[in-house]
Amino acid sequence: MRRLARVPAAAEPEVLAVVAELARRLDERSADIAREMAFMMAHEIDQLDADAKLLEMLEASVQGNITTIIHVLANDIPIDHLQPTTAAVEYALRLAQRDVPSNSLVRAYHMGQGDLMRICHDEISTLDIPARLTLAVLKHTSDVVYSYIDWITLYVFDAYERERSRWMAAQGNLHSAAIHALLSGTNADTAAFEAETGYRLGQNHVALVVWSTWDADVMGINTLDRLVRDLGAAAGADKPPIITAIDRRTVWAWLPFGRRVPAPDPEFLAAAVPLDGGARVAIGLPGSGVDGFKRSHEQATAAYSVAAVPDTSQRPVVSFGDRGVAVVSLLSENIDSTKSWVWEVLGPLAEDTPSAASLRTTLSVYFAHGESHLHTANHMNLHRNTVKYRINKALGDPVAAGRDKLDLALALQVCELLGRSVLRPARTS
Template identity: 30%
Template sequence: MVTRAVAGREWLLALAPRDPRDPRATLDHAAVTAASRGDAVARVGPAAVCWAVGIGEEMAERIVAEIPALGSGTAPFEKLRSGTEASVLRALLVLAQPDAGLSPIPPESLDGVQEFVRRGVSLDGVLRGIRLGHAHMTRSFLRDCEDLVAPDRVAAEMASVTDELFVYIDGFAGAMTREYLTEYDRWTTSAAATRAQTVRAILAGEEVDPVAAGRVLDYDLARRHLGLTMWTGSAAADVGLQRAAADLLRARGARSALVVPVGAGQLWAWGSLPPGPFPTTGPVPPGLRVAFGSAGAGVDGFRRTHAEAQRVERLRRVASSGADVDGATDYDDVAVAALLAGDVGAARDFVRRELGELAGAGEQAADLRTTLLHYLVAERSLITVAGELHIARGTVAYRVKRAEQLLGRSAGERRLELHTALVLARELGDAVL
C-alpha cells in the first residue's frame, strides 16, 4: 500500500501538526492500535497521522469539558481518546481515498460503547458527544483546507469537505447507536447489570426492600458499612481492581465485600464491618488511588459512606498540586475540604478573598501558609509549631508575622474563615490559589 489521495485531495497528505514540538501529536502518542496506526501511515503518511492524533486528543478534551461522564479520569479519558482519534483517522482516510471501501466507524470507537453502557451514560449523552466531536473535527479540517488549498479552489473544496464529513458522521452516529442498543440489551439482561442497577437504586434513594436487595447483591445491607471508590491512572483490568478493593476492605476489618465496577479503571466498593473500632491503614498497591468514606450503618449508612468517598475522590481529582497520587485518603482527614470542593469556583473565590496576597505561588508562600495553619491548630503556640515543623521558634514567629502582613490582619481575626481557607489551599493547591 502506498501513500496516495484521490485527485484534488492531495492537500490532505500535507497535513501536519501546527506545532511540530507538541508531544501530543506524535506517532508514539497515538491511542489507536498499532495495526490501525500502521495502516493509516501507509495510506496518508506519518505527518498526516500525527495531525490526526493531535486533533483526536483535542476532541476528547472538548467532549469531556462539556460531558464529564464520557471520560472523567485518566483511564476513561484514554478510552475516549482512542475512539476520537480513530474517528479522525477514519474521516481522513475516507476523504483521501473515498473508493477504498472503508467502514465509517473504526473498531476503537466501538470499544468505548460497552463502557458507556456499564457506566450508565445515556444514548443521548453519547450522541451529544459525537456532535461535539464532529464540530471540532470539521473546524480542524476546514482550517487546514483554507491554508493548503489554492485560493481559486478553496471555497469549493471546503463546501465539498463539509458535505462529505456530514455524510461520514451520519453513518458514524448510526453505527454507534446500533452498537449502543445491542450492548444495552446484553447488559440489562446480565447478573452484573442487576447488581449494578440495584446499587444505583439504593444510592438514588429509591424505596428498596433491604432483604431482597441484599439477596441480589449477596451482601447484608443491615450491617455497618465502609465505602470506598478506587481509580487508577492506567486502564488496569477490572478483575485486578476488584481483588485490590476486597483486600483493602479486609485489611480494615471487613468480613465481606461488595464490589461494583463502574468503568475502565474505576470501581465502587463496600465492606461489612463488625461493631467497634477498626484499622484505618492498609497497603495500597502501586498505581491505585483510593477514597474512603466513614463507617455508617444500614441502608442510610451505605449511601452516606459512598457519598463521602465520592467527595474525597472529587477533591483528589480536582487538586492540581500533585494531590491525586497513588494511595488512600480518608474522609475524616479531609472532610471540610471535601465538602467545600464541590464548587471549585466558589472555593477559589473564597480562598483568594480570605488569604489575599498569602494565596500567592511559590515555595515561600506555601511555607508561610503551612506554618500559619499549624499555628492556628496549635492554639498559637510557637513552641508546638517549631517542634512539629522542625524549625526554630524564631522562624515560626517570623513566618507568622510575615503571613499576617500579607493577610493585612491578625491571625486571630476571622479565624474560622482563615483556617478553612488554609485547609483548602493545602488540599487543592493551584486549583484555588
C-alpha cells in the same frame, strides 16, 4: 461491513491545497481546541463529568479524534483507510462500564462535529481566497468531517454495545442492578434486595470506593475484590462485604458491622493492608440502615472525587472524615469558580512554585495547631524562628493580610487537596 453514509467526493488540487493550510492552522492549536471542546461536552452532557479520570479520558478521546481529522484533511486520506484511536475506543468502553447511556456518547460526537465545523468556518473566513474557492473548501471540509464522524460513531457505538453486554455478564456485576436501583431510589423493596444479594441493610455500614491507578491488565477486578475483603477483615467487619464493579479499575463496596458503630482509621487500614502503588481507597463515614447505606456511599464517592484529582497527594487511603475533605469535595464540583476564589484569597500564595508551596504548608500547619509557632515548629521539625519567618512572609502579603483567617485556612486546604488544578501557573521570565 457497514458503509459510510456519504463518501467525500474527490476535490480539485487548489481546494486540497487550501484545506491543507486549514489543517496546518488547526494543528497549531489542536491541544486548546481539544481541551475547550471536552470542557463543553462535559458541562453540556449528563454524566460525562462524573470524576476527574473520566474527564481526562474524554479529553484524550477528543484530542485523538481531532488529530486524526487534521491528518485526514492535511493529506487527503480516505476515511475507509483509517483505524480508530485507542483513546476513543477506550473512552467508549469506560462509558459502557460506567452505565453512561450510549446516546450521551453519540451526542458528544455530534456536538464535537458542530463545534469543529464552527472553528473551521472561522479559520476559512480569514483566508484571502475567492468566494468560489471558499465555498468549495467549506464543502470539502464539511464532507470530510461528516464522513469521519459517521464512521467513528458507528465504530465506537458497536464497541460500546459489545462491552455493555460483556460487562453486565461479568462476575463482579451480579448485584449491580440491585445496588444501582437502591442507590437511585427506584427500588424501595429492601427485602427483595436482601434476598437477591444476601446483604442485610438493617445494620451499620461503611462504604468504600477502591480503584487502581495502574492498567487493568496489571490490577484487575479480582485483585480489587480481594483487596476489599482484606480491608473488611482489617476493619473488623462482621461478614463479607457486598461489592460491585463500576469499571475495569474501580469497585464500590460496603463493609457490614451489625449493631456496632465502627471507626475505621485510614492510617491503620493503609498499614494493615499493604497497598502497592497501584491501589487507592476512599472511605465514607459509618451509616445505619438504608439511608446510612446510601449516605456512606455518597461520602465515599465525595472523598474519591477529591483523591482522584490528578497531580495531588497520593495518600493510599482517604476518608470523608479527613480534615478538609468534606468541604473541598463540594468546592471541587465547580473547579473554575473554586480556582478563582483561591487566587482571590491567597494572592501570590496560590502560585505553583516551590517557595509558595513551602509558605502554604507552613501556614496551614500553623492554623491547624492553634496559631502556635512552637507547636508548628515541633510538627514540621523546623526551628521556631524559621516558622516565624515563613508565617510573617505569608501573612505579610497585602492580599492574605486582608482576608478572614477562616477563608485563608479553607483556601490552603483546597490547595493541599486539589493541587495544581487550583494553583496559578508559575510566571515565566
